[in-house]
Every structure is written in structure tokens, then in C-alpha cells.
Amino acid sequence: MFFFVFFSEAAVNFSACQSKGSEVPAVTKDIKESLTENDKPFERLSSDDVASISIYEASLKSDIILLEDEALQMISLLNKLEVCGKAEEEERIGQMVQIKIEKSEGSSVIVKCFYPYVMIDNICYEAEYEPLENINKFVNNIIKR
Helix, strand or coil: CCEEECEEEECCCCHHHCCCCCCCCCCCHHHHHHHHHCCCCCCCCCHHHEEEEEEEECCCCEEEEECHHHHHHHHHHHHHCCEEEECCCCCCCEEEEEEEEEECCCCEEEEEEECCEEEECCEEEEECHHHHHHHHHHHHHHHHC
16 A cells, blocks of 8 residues: 655645646545534544555655555545635635545545645535644644654
């Protein structure tokens, strides 16, 4: 099992939280159910569900391969990700983490974390600070290794 981490630091226009030019498959049923039942869209995500996780580091222009224990940590961080509702239109510039989850059953989900937003399946939500900050810290630590 291989895990890739993709990380991007750039000026990001989150106007209406729309991603331009990227096609993202529909959110899988389990994520939709989690969003319906509570505000943690990846609460049920487990290592058995994941074939790979990837993040791109734009400044290094390289992929960073996660060790298996790092991938488990990323899944744990995603389990804690909490959304507060759909986001209003706003433009921000700063650091963005893009995580692609390839699921074992063949679907994939792209998650873009950009405080105070998280975009799942091109739908932007406001998110709790601490889980997003923990994802950013985790990715920054991987880049430094």
C-alpha cells in the first residue's frame, strides 16, 4: 500500500469556494451519510477504506510518500475534521492543503483544507479551526522530514 501526500502553498481564490478546472467524483455515500448525521464527514473513514492518500507539495514540485503509520495518522486527523455549514463567498490568500483519498472500492474524494474552509467534492464548508490546523501541522512536519 502506497501513500502520497500533496501539499500546496499558494495564493488561492476561494471566491464562492469554487475549484476551477478540476473534476472531482461525487462524494461517496458514507461521507454523505456522515454529513447528514453529524458534522464530521470522515468520521467513519478507516484504513480498510483507503487504498491511498495523496497530497502535493507545490514549492518542492514533488510528491511525498507517506509511511504507513503516517497514513494512519492522516486518517485519524480526517476522522476529527468538523464542518460548521456551507461557506459564504469569500476571497482569501494563504496556505492550502489538498488531500486526495483513493478509496479501496474505487472511488476518490478530494479534500481541500484552507482555514476557515474545507472543500469536499467542490462544495465548500466552514470548518472548525483545530482539526484544520492539525492537518496543516502534520503536513508541514512531513515536508520537513
